[in-house]
Amino acid sequence: MTNPLAIDNSTANLDPVFKKHVEEMWIDLRAEWLDCFIFEWRRSKKRQYMLFWKWRTAATLKKYWVPAQYADPSAKRVTWTLQSKHIEWKAIDVVFDANPDPKIKVPRWSGNYKRLIEIAALHWMRSLAPLELAHLELK
Numbered sequence: 311m312t313n314p315l316a317i318d319n320s321t322a323n324l325d326p327v328f329k330k331h332v333e334e335m336w337i338d339l340r341a342e343w344l345d346c347f348i349f350e351w352r353r354s355k356k357r358q359y360m361l362f363w364k365w366r367t368a369a370t371l372k373k374y375w376v377p378a379q380y381a382d383p384s385a386k387r388v389t390w391t392l393q394s395k396h397i398e399w400k401a402i403d404v405v406f407d408a409n410p411d412p413k414i415k416v417p418r419w420s421g422n423y424k425r426l427i428e429i430a431a432l433h434w435m436r437s438l439a440p441l442e443l444a445h446l447e448l449k
Contacts, residue, residue: 314354338429349403367381427439434448435449
C-alpha cells in the first residue's frame with residue numbers, strides 16, 4: 311500500500327486464517343446470488359485516524375490527543391475506534407455492487423445485509439451491526 315490514505319481491497323499479505331474464512335464465505339455468497347465485493351480490507355493507521363476524525367469536533371479530538379485541525383464535524387460518521395481490526399488485516403468492509411458490468415465495481419451501501427451477516431456468522435465472522443453493516447471481522 312503506497313498511499314497510506316488510499317482504500318485497499320487487495321487480498322495480498324493478509325492474515326491467513328481470516329482469508330480462509332472469507333474465501334469460504336464468498337462461495338456461499340455467490341451460491342445465493344448476493345452480488346457483493348470487498349470495498350476495503352486492510353487499512354493503514356493513518357487512514358484509520360483520518361476516518362476517525364470525520365464527524366468529530368476539535369474539542370472531542372483533543373481528548374484523543376489528535377490535533378484539532380483534523381476535526382470534520384460536518385462529515386458522516388465512519389468509524390468508532392482508532393484500534394480497528396482493519397489495521398491488523400482481520401476485517402473487511404463488504405458492499406453490494408450497483409453496476410451490472412462485472413468489470414466495473416460500483417459500491418451500493420444497501421442490499422440484503424441481513425443475509426450477508428447470517429452467512430458471515432456461519433464462517434466465524436461477526437458484523438458490527440447496527441452501527442456498521444458492511445464491516446465483518448473474526449469472532
